[in-house]
Amino acid sequence: MTRFVERHPAWALIVIIAVAVALWLIFAVWPPGLEEAIGRKRVFLNALFNGITLGGLYFLVASGFTLIFGLMRNVNLAHGSLYLFGGYVGYAISASTGSWILSFIVAFILTALVGVLLQVLVFRRMEGQDLRQTMVTIGLSIVFADLMLWACGGDFYQIQTPNWLIGPIELPLITAVKSSGEPVYLRYPLVRLVIFLASVIIGIAMWLALNRTRIGMIIRAGVDDRDILAATGVRIQVVFVLVFALGAGLAGIAGVVGGTFQSLSPGEDIRFLLASLVVVIVGGMGSIPGAALGALIIGLAEQLGSVYIPTYAIVVTFLIMVLVLALRPQGLLARR
Amino acid sequence: MSVTHDAPIQVRNSAATAQRPAVRGWPDIDNPAAWIVAVILLIMPLIANGFFLIEIFATTLILGTIALSLMFLAGYGGMVSLMQLTIAGFCAYMVAVFGVSGNANISLGWPWWLAVPMALTLATLFGTLGGALAVRTEGIYTIMITLAIGAAFYYFTNQNWAIFNGHTGINNVATPHFWDVDWRADIPFYYVVLAIAALCYFAVDYISRAPFGLALQGVRDNPRRMAALGFNVNAHRVAAYAVASFIAGLAGVLQVWNYRQISPGSVSVGACIDILIIAVVGGITRPVGPYIGALVFVLLRTFALDFLVKIGLDGNRFRLLIGLGFLAIVFWSSDGVIGLWQRWRRSHRLQPDPAGGGRRHG
Numbered sequence: 001m002t003r004f005v006e007r008h009p010a011w012a013l014i015v016i017i018a019v020a021v022a023l024w025l026i027f028a029v030w031p032p033g034l035e036e037a038i039g040r041k042r043v044f045l046n047a048l049f050n051g052i053t054l055g056g057l058y059f060l061v062a063s064g065f066t067l068i069f070g071l072m073r074n075v076n077l078a079h080g081s082l083y084l085f086g087g088y089v090g091y092a093i094s095a096s097t098g099s100w101i102l103s104f105i106v107a108f109i110l111t112a113l114v115g116v117l118l119q120v121l122v123f124r125r126m127e128g129q130d131l132r133q134t135m136v137t138i139g140l141s142i143v144f145a146d147l148m149l150w151a152c153g154g155d156f157y158q159i160q161t162p163n164w165l166i167g168p169i170e171l172p173l174i175t176a177v178k179s180s181g182e183p184v185y186l187r188y189p190l191v192r193l194v195i196f197l198a199s200v201i202i203g204i205a206m207w208l209a210l211n212r213t214r215i216g217m218i219i220r221a222g223v224d225d226r227d228i229l230a231a232t233g234v235r236i237q238v239v240f241v242l243v244f245a246l247g248a249g250l251a252g253i254a255g256v257v258g259g260t261f262q263s264l265s266p267g268e269d270i271r272f273l274l275a276s277l278v279v280v281i282v283g284g285m286g287s288i289p290g291a292a293l294g295a296l297i298i299g300l301a302e303q304l305g306s307v308y309i310p311t312y313a314i315v316v317t318f319l320i321m322v323l324v325l326a327l328r329p330q331g332l333l334a335r336r
Numbered sequence: 337m338s339v340t341h342d343a344p345i346q347v348r349n350s351a352a353t354a355q356r357p358a359v360r361g362w363p364d365i366d367n368p369a370a371w372i373v374a375v376i377l378l379i380m381p382l383i384a385n386g387f388f389l390i391e392i393f394a395t396t397l398i399l400g401t402i403a404l405s406l407m408f409l410a411g412y413g414g415m416v417s418l419m420q421l422t423i424a425g426f427c428a429y430m431v432a433v434f435g436v437s438g439n440a441n442i443s444l445g446w447p448w449w450l451a452v453p454m455a456l457t458l459a460t461l462f463g464t465l466g467g468a469l470a471v472r473t474e475g476i477y478t479i480m481i482t483l484a485i486g487a488a489f490y491y492f493t494n495q496n497w498a499i500f501n502g503h504t505g506i507n508n509v510a511t512p513h514f515w516d517v518d519w520r521a522d523i524p525f526y527y528v529v530l531a532i533a534a535l536c537y538f539a540v541d542y543i544s545r546a547p548f549g550l551a552l553q554g555v556r557d558n559p560r561r562m563a564a565l566g567f568n569v570n571a572h573r574v575a576a577y578a579v580a581s582f583i584a585g586l587a588g589v590l591q592v593w594n595y596r597q598i599s600p601g602s603v604s605v606g607a608c609i610d611i612l613i614i615a616v617v618g619g620i621t622r623p624v625g626p627y628i629g630a631l632v633f634v635l636l637r638t639f640a641l642d643f644l645v646k647i648g649l650d651g652n653r654f655r656l657l658i659g660l661g662f663l664a665i666v667f668w669s670s671d672g673v674i675g676l677w678q679r680w681r682r683s684h685r686l687q688p689d690p691a692g693g694g695r696r697h698g
Binding site: 075130131132134135136138139140142143145146147150270274277278281285310311312313314315317318321322325326329 | 416469472473475476477479480481483484485487488491492495496497498605606609612613616653655656658659660662663666667
């Protein structure tokens with residue numbers, strides 16, 4: 001942190017000012033002039049919270065993607081299919097048993113199994129061949145998409161939110177002050193906050209596991225130099241299978257989350273594949289904190305953009321990617 | 337190991353380039369098969385009816401030309417770009433916007449000979465800018481960034497109503513009509529498409545042997561060494577994107593004339609990936625590959641439904657068939673259909689023909 005301030009004082013100043021402005025926008029009661037200029041504060045806060053929680057969802061998808069890429073250099077363009085598969089499995093489980101938690105567990109296990117199969121049957125046969133991996137996973141994603149369309153049809157599915165999470169919660173954030181002087185507080189869906197909290201916990205757990213445990217040390221060593229790690233006697237193929245299972249399982253969990261927030265339908269696989277591509281390009285390939293930062297930026301850009309400049313929302317996301325590529329081609333938090 | 341390193345290995349492995357003569361004249365001038373194909377293509381209107389002429393052969397040539405621009409970048413430049421269809425679609429949109437169409441409030445109503453050069457210029461500019469962005473990265477990152485550009489354009493056309501008319505797209509695009517010929521009528525249009533496809537094919541073939549193309553292949557094989565020799569590596573790559581964008585733009589003009597309309601569906605992410613499939617299935621090391629791939633793709637797309645129903649399966653599983661076929665090709669032949677055919681020919685030829693190996697390159 002201090003090093004960043006020392007090395008880039010101008011950037012640090014911009015970041016500090018931006019954070020201060022954002023905090024003021026969130027906590028202060030907006031003066032009437034501002035409300036007239038950019039709309040009601042409730043709209044802004046809702047967009048902000050939607051952006052942050054969407055960022056949580058993007059993080060779940062992108063962290064699995066970047067983990068698999070970071071360690072194994074495996075380009076898994078079928079990652080979006082894993083997301084959609086997890087979502088469909090979660091829907092089937094929650095619709096048949098009525099248990100929301102159980103749908104997460106089953107979706108995680110089943111997508112992790114698919115991931116293990118992918119790693120053993122496909123990626124192990126073409127290690128280090130980026131282009132072939134890309135092609136094969138593109139082919140697989142086409143096949144998966146058609147199989148899922150076959151099995152589930154083209155309908156929209158939404159996973160039922162459990163009773164104890166239904167309904168909004170009042171947050172201690174003032175959106176407006178009534179003429180009687182009584183403050184109005186923001187009401188926001190509880191389920192989205194809970195899921196966001198869960199994704200933050202998953203992210204921190206992953207970061208801790210990678211940076212503070214032995215298996216994390218092995219994985220990080222594998223990212224840096226796979227051959228030497230194998231030479232020290234680590235059974236690297238087992239590590240690969242485990243990481244692949246974890247990454248795929250995260251995509252499956254994200255599918256259930258996405259099915260609860262939004263809906264599941266054919267085409268969502270490509271949408272989330274692209275979202276995770278953009279997130280990891282912005283954040284930096286193979287970096288978990290990078291995926292978190294990228295997911296937050298892209299989620300916010302998408303939601304704030306769709307509220308304030310609806311026509312150009314997608315262009316904002318794209319412009320962020322262009323800007324990052326122009327300034328830091330390796331991504332914001334990449335280690336290189 | 338990145339894509340830029342993979343590509344040269346594939347190329348070196350194929351026997352075609354291994355025995356390439358140092359100086360070559362026009363390609364295939366002494367190859368009877370090429371002459372037969374050329375004659376068949378020229379007299380096609382005598383053999384085929386309107387449906388085959390347009391739905392199969394003209395569509396094949398248009399898709400093949402878009403895939404050719406991808407092949408040029410991937411085969412000679414080592415850059416796999418998934419935005420070639422996006423550039424073609426952008427050019428098609430620009431033809432509709434500048435030219436005459438059913439949406440009078442959007443189209444500017446320029447005559448086609450003004451609208452088309454304008455659209456081509458803008459498409460080339462668009463593709464070059466995208467390329468300038470993509471060359472900052474390598475290998476798999478290039479694929480991801482160009483895919484992201486393609487997706488951004490698709491969603492943008494869906495949302496923007498002022499220029500791109502949202503998800504309905506632009507309909508009733510006017511086609512050229514001069515010298516008392518309706519150039520969109522089946523037979524003239526087929527010859528227009530054939531002429532432009534041939535032009536692009538020979539241009540790519542020529543560039544591959546011109547100093548620029550040779551330098552590009554050098555950049556593909558060993559960028560650091562080329563930089564040390566004084567070549568501007570990134571400038572060569574961006575220039576390759578410019579050439580490929582122009583080719584893709586030409587195909588885009590033909591596409592919008594063919595369907596007389598353009599909508600976001602024709603620049604969707606799936607369609608972008610279809611172009612990659614076409615190029616890879618055909619073979620990504622030679623300009624003829626994309627056209628073979630496009631023919632396979634169009635035939636499958638047109639007849640898979642009937643075929644699947646005939647053998648008692650659900651006709652809607654056409655994409656499954658495409659995906660499985662693509663997987664099979666990628667698994668067993670890194671050089672697509674041409675690679676398979678060449679391997680078969682080599683295994684059936686007892687005595688190697690001294691002049692035979694190098695002739696097919698191009």
